[in-house]
Amino acid sequence: MKNKSTVKHRVDEESATIINDGTTNPIKIELKNTSFVLRDKEPKQLAIEAKGLVKKFGEKRAVDGVDLAIPKGTVYGFLGPNGAGKTTTIRILSTLLKPDDGRVSILGYDLANEADEIRKRVSLTGQFASVDEDLSGLENLVMIGRLLGFSRKEAKERAWELLSAFALEEAGKQQVKNYSGGMKRRLDIAASIVVTPELLFLDEPTTGLDPRSRNQVWDIVRMLVSLGTTVLLTTQYLDEADQIADRIAVIDHGRIIAEGTSRELKASVGTGVFQLRLKVPEESERAEEVLSGKLQTEIHFSSTDSSAMSAQVTNTALVAEAISELTKEGIEVIDFSLGQPSLDEVFLSLTGNPPEEKGSEGYQERNHHTEGGG
Amino acid sequence: MAESFSNSSNAIDNMDNEKLRKALLIRERPKKANAITNTLTFGWRALLKIKYIPEQLLDVTVFPIMFLLMFTYLFGGAIAGSTGDYLQFLLPGILVMTVVTITMYTGMELNNDIRKGIFDRFRSLPIWRPSVLVGALFVDAVRYTIASAIMITLGLILGFRPEGGVVGVLLGVGLLVLFSFSLSWIWTTLGLILRSEKSLMGVSMMVLFPLTFVSNVFVDPRTLPSWLVGFVDVNPISLVVTAVRGLMHGVATSEQIAWVLIASLVITVIFAPLTMFLYKNKK
Numbered sequence: 076m077k078n079k080s081t082v083k084h085r086v087d088e089e090s091a092t093i094i095n096d097g098t099t100n101p102i103k104i105e106l107k108n109t110s111f112v113l114r115d116k117e118p119k120q121l122a123i124e125a126k127g128l129v130k131k132f133g134e135k136r137a138v139d140g141v142d143l144a145i146p147k148g149t150v151y152g153f154l155g156p157n158g159a160g161k162t163t164t165i166r167i168l169s170t171l172l173k174p175d176d177g178r179v180s181i182l183g184y185d186l187a188n189e190a191d192e193i194r195k196r197v198s199l200t201g202q203f204a205s206v207d208e209d210l211s212g213l214e215n216l217v218m219i220g221r222l223l224g225f226s227r228k229e230a231k232e233r234a235w236e237l238l239s240a241f242a243l244e245e246a247g248k249q250q251v252k253n254y255s256g257g258m259k260r261r262l263d264i265a266a267s268i269v270v271t272p273e274l275l276f277l278d279e280p281t282t283g284l285d286p287r288s289r290n291q292v293w294d295i296v297r298m299l300v301s302l303g304t305t306v307l308l309t310t311q312y313l314d315e316a317d318q319i320a321d322r323i324a325v326i327d328h329g330r331i332i333a334e335g336t337s338r339e340l341k342a343s344v345g346t347g348v349f350q351l352r353l354k355v356p357e358e359s360e361r362a363e364e365v366l367s368g369k370l371q372t373e374i375h376f377s378s379t380d381s382s383a384m385s386a387q388v389t390n391t392a393l394v395a396e397a398i399s400e401l402t403k404e405g406i407e408v409i410d411f412s413l414g415q416p417s418l419d420e421v422f423l424s425l426t427g428n429p430p431e432e433k434g435s436e437g438y439q440e441r442n443h444h445t446e447g448g449g
Numbered sequence: 450m451a452e453s454f455s456n457s458s459n460a461i462d463n464m465d466n467e468k469l470r471k472a473l474l475i476r477e478r479p480k481k482a483n484a485i486t487n488t489l490t491f492g493w494r495a496l497l498k499i500k501y502i503p504e505q506l507l508d509v510t511v512f513p514i515m516f517l518l519m520f521t522y523l524f525g526g527a528i529a530g531s532t533g534d535y536l537q538f539l540l541p542g543i544l545v546m547t548v549v550t551i552t553m554y555t556g557m558e559l560n561n562d563i564r565k566g567i568f569d570r571f572r573s574l575p576i577w578r579p580s581v582l583v584g585a586l587f588v589d590a591v592r593y594t595i596a597s598a599i600m601i602t603l604g605l606i607l608g609f610r611p612e613g614g615v616v617g618v619l620l621g622v623g624l625l626v627l628f629s630f631s632l633s634w635i636w637t638t639l640g641l642i643l644r645s646e647k648s649l650m651g652v653s654m655m656v657l658f659p660l661t662f663v664s665n666v667f668v669d670p671r672t673l674p675s676w677l678v679g680f681v682d683v684n685p686i687s688l689v690v691t692a693v694r695g696l697m698h699g700v701a702t703s704e705q706i707a708w709v710l711i712a713s714l715v716i717t718v719i720f721a722p723l724t725m726f727l728y729k730n731k732k
């Protein structure tokens with residue numbers, strides 16, 4: 076396959092799988108027997124490219140040398156604690172704030188000179204409700220539609236279309252101040268896609284939302300991306316970045332301290348916490364022997380519960396083996412959990428310091444399993 | 450009221466993926482709206498706010514009526530010999546005072562928007578940037594006109610007989626609205642600088658209170674001690690009151706009117722660009 080332009084394959088769906096997860100430039104095609112990789116002539120276009128971005132507020136460097144290269148059609152997550160500089164970065168990228176230093180190109184347009192072109196293609200949903208709470212949901216959307224150039228009739232049609240798609244039809248004529256948090260957030264996002272943008276910024280879109288509303292926001296984001304919009308969102312939760320972002324930048328003190336897919340980040344942190352409880356406390360010594368043999372790590376005993384123990388694990392695949400080993404030995408486990416590394420642990424491992432402040436308690440996510448009989 | 454739908458059943462709150470897909474699929478962008486459409490849209494927004502918060506109109510209705518009645522009947526006799534005579538003198542003055550006081554609304558609204566996220570949204574839209582302010586200021590002009598109409602109607606009922614006739618009254622109101630429009634730019638400037646709505650309110654009261662009271666709104670300056678007369682004479686509020694009163698009673702000189710026009714122009718030339726500059730460069 077020396078000259079790929081002359082090679083023509085008829086590929087039917089049964090015999091081939093085309094793998095393009097949107098994050099990588101090469102498109103991989105697996106045929107039944109062979110597999111080969113097609114590369115675009117040009118590398119995938121970037122939605123955002125930034126070099127050496129700096130923003131100072133007085134002495135404080137809120138953004139301190141940020142570089143970004145975000146491919147089109149992906150979800151990119153900024154992950155960081157309060158005051159990390161997420162909002163400031165987003166405000167710079169969405170033309171609201173002038174950087175003190177650095178070069179930025181958004182969708183191929185220069186931020187410093189072509190802000191108007193950028194504004195046409197980009198939308199922002201800020202951290203705090205960026206809708207008019209005194210007006211109704213409908214009026215908010217009509218207003219944005221009119222500002223963007225729709226006629227009165229078109230603006231109204233578009234507004235109802237969005238309200239109905241975002242499950243806000245019932246509340247369309249109510250003042251926004253009476254909306255629940257989740258409804259407000261959805262309206263806020265709807266206002267950003269009255270004209271579906273090429274690039275959408277979402278600043279902490281799910282902070283303060285219940286799990287259901289959070290899922291709705293994620294659904295919207297996924298749908299947008301599947302239709303070609305690039306999304307840059309910020310979050311304080313590793314869990315969220317994990318669920319929705321193709322790539323994640325971990326930000327602290329205005330700097331990107333780590334970048335990669337969530338798998339890469341977690342791998343770089345390496346450890347998760349494995350916890351379990353035995354049915355019979357007396358078996359704990361035997362259990363320790365089995366576990367430390369399998370997991371190759373130190374086993375800690377709980378000081379309050381003699382049947383509970385925990386371990387830091389680097390290779391989570393070993394956990395399953397350890398459990399089945401215990402079962403083989405006749406040691407009954409009544410409860411076990413394997414925790415992802417928490418944001419705290421990511422920070423600890425990346426900076427050697429825990430994050431200075433915490434937004435809320437929701438940093439840690441645990442995949443919890445309970446076994447009935449063992 | 451809030452609970453009626455935020456606690457609604459899940460069925461209502463469920464998003465329909467197919468609808469969502471269809472709504473997001475549409476990507477055509479309409480032709481960019483022009484500056485006038487933008488301005489009218491923001492004007493519409495300000496009108497909607499009056500619809501939802503009619504209390505806003507209290508300041509332009511109840512208070513001036515109270516003032517007018519209070520001063521006419523309480524001091525009319527003492528100040529001018531008779532309530533009827535005093536009303537002829539007082540009404541244009543109170544009108545100016547009322548309208549000038551409500552000029553600070555736009556500044557307060559703007560300050561409010563900034564502290565909420567909506568300011569960011571407007572600034573990230575591809576629109577003619579001054580339209581946010583100009584639209585709101587036009588609606589204020591509507592508010593000034595409403596206030597004027599109420600006052601003058603009440604005045605006519607109480608016995609106000611403007612010698613300048615309908616034309617004189619209309620010209621007087623027009624001049625006042627023009628001056629107030631330019632004055633609003635000062636409050637928008639401050640609205641962009643000051644941290645909170647309250648501090649803006651404080652500052653504007655501090656400025657407006659002495660300006661309106663130590664003026665010729667209530668009394669003829671000739672009755673004042675001479676050191677005060679100096680101040681009253683250069684007080685821009687006095688200039689406006691003199692011109693408006695003159696127009697309504699058909700005795701205004703072109704010099705008096707020219708002073709108001711100059712004052713309006715100077716204020717606008719300084720504060721409108723300053724507002725826009727601050728608006729563009731707001732952190």
Ligand SMILES: Nc1ncnc2c1ncn2[C@@H]1O[C@H](COP(=O)(O)OP(=O)(O)OP(=O)(O)O)[C@@H](O)[C@H]1O
Binds near residue numbers: 155311732
């Ligand atoms: N307008 C401003 N003036 C002065 N300092 C500011 C301003 N905006 C932000 N900062 C400071 O810059 C730093 C970064 O703030 P930023 O809002 O970007 O953080 P963030 O990551 O969005 O935090 P959060 O999770 O709380 O939203 C903070 O220390 C903040 O105090």
Ligand SMILES: [Mg+2]
Binds near residue numbers: 161162163202278
């Ligand atoms: Mg923030």
